[in-house]
Amino acid sequence: MDVGQLRSFLAVAEELHFGRAAERLHMAQPPLSRTIKQLERELGIVLFDRNTRRVELTASGRALLAPAAEALDAMHRAETAVRSAAEGESGVVRISFAGVSTHRLVARLARAVRSRRPGIQLELSSQQFAQPALRKLQQSDTDLALGRWDVVPADLEAEVVLTDSLVLALPDTHALASSSTVVVADLAGEQFVSLSPLEGAVLPERLRRLAGDSGFFPEIVQIAPDTQTALALVSAEVGCHLTLASVAANDTDPHTRFVPVVNEAPDVHLRMAWRRSETDPALHAVRRQLAAMD
Numbered sequence: 001m002d003v004g005q006l007r008s009f010l011a012v013a014e015e016l017h018f019g020r021a022a023e024r025l026h027m028a029q030p031p032l033s034r035t036i037k038q039l040e041r042e043l044g045i046v047l048f049d050r051n052t053r054r055v056e057l058t059a060s061g062r063a064l065l066a067p068a069a070e071a072l073d074a075m076h077r078a079e080t081a082v083r084s085a086a087e088g089e090s091g092v093v094r095i096s097f098a099g100v101s102t103h104r105l106v107a108r109l110a111r112a113v114r115s116r117r118p119g120i121q122l123e124l125s126s127q128q129f130a131q132p133a134l135r136k137l138q139q140s141d142t143d144l145a146l147g148r149w150d151v152v153p154a155d156l157e158a159e160v161v162l163t164d165s166l167v168l169a170l171p172d173t174h175a176l177a178s179s180s181t182v183v184v185a186d187l188a189g190e191q192f193v194s195l196s197p198l199e200g201a202v203l204p205e206r207l208r209r210l211a212g213d214s215g216f217f218p219e220i221v222q223i224a225p226d227t228q229t230a231l232a233l234v235s236a237e238v239g240c241h242l243t244l245a246s247v248a249a250n251d252t253d254p255h256t257r258f259v260p261v262v263n264e265a266p267d268v269h270l271r272m273a274w275r276r277s278e279t280d281p282a283l284h285a286v287r288r289q290l291a292a293m294d
Helices: 003-015 018-024 029-043 059-086 100-116 130-138 202-213 227-235 245-250 281-291
Strands: 048-050 055-057 091-098 120-127 144-147 156-162 166-171 191-195 219-224 241-244 256-260 270-275
Touching (some): 003 018, 003 029, 003 059, 018 029, 055 059, 091 100, 100 120, 100 144, 100 227, 100 245, 100 281, 120 281, 130 144, 130 156, 130 270, 191 202, 219 227, 227 241, 241 245, 245 256
Parallel strands (some): 091 120, 191 219
Antiparallel strands (some): 156 270, 166 241
């Protein structure tokens, strides 16, 4: 049985008239009759009792009604699914993101995709640092990575999705806590809480570079496993911490102050990265949605 035979069978079964069924199918009656006879020969059964006055389903014909309708419905669903995937309306997109500053953006993206492209399923994976997210992308373990990188491998493409800047997190008791801006040279002799530099994190590198350009080596009194821990240590007056304006916007600790850093440094913008070879329409639909968010 093929799709054309099933459509012809159902049209005749519902109309119980070859002429009306042929009109419904936009075809002549003789080809329709031949199609039904061919189907009966292939099955080795009679589907219709027909004479010059009437057409009726046989018991075998009635038994074929539901399976034929289900088969055509499954074919329609398959066609719809394929078309939807080709148009970027359905599929699975895996996103790896790094850093507390990305959480709000990822949540907004998930809501937007669920509202505008409900056929796309997002699989979200939080990474402690940006470099592991980039490695997952290169290894094809994720489809889209969000993070801050100074260098992106040649087999990947990247685009800025959120501009950002450096700020200094200070306990509210610090002498510079009420300043409108801070110059890194004024921080010589200060104690710092830092993230680990081992995973290529941008912020420890920026601290080292800015301090070196200002003529001193930063005194790191504690390495924090993540930004939230680092800010908790700042609030506890363990030290100050170089972080991001986007982090400051989401912090609610009343004992922490954030002062913009005016020194020039390489940007710390949030980027999305994807494989250059990737052609999945669903991924590029999500990428366009992310790029359009403000």
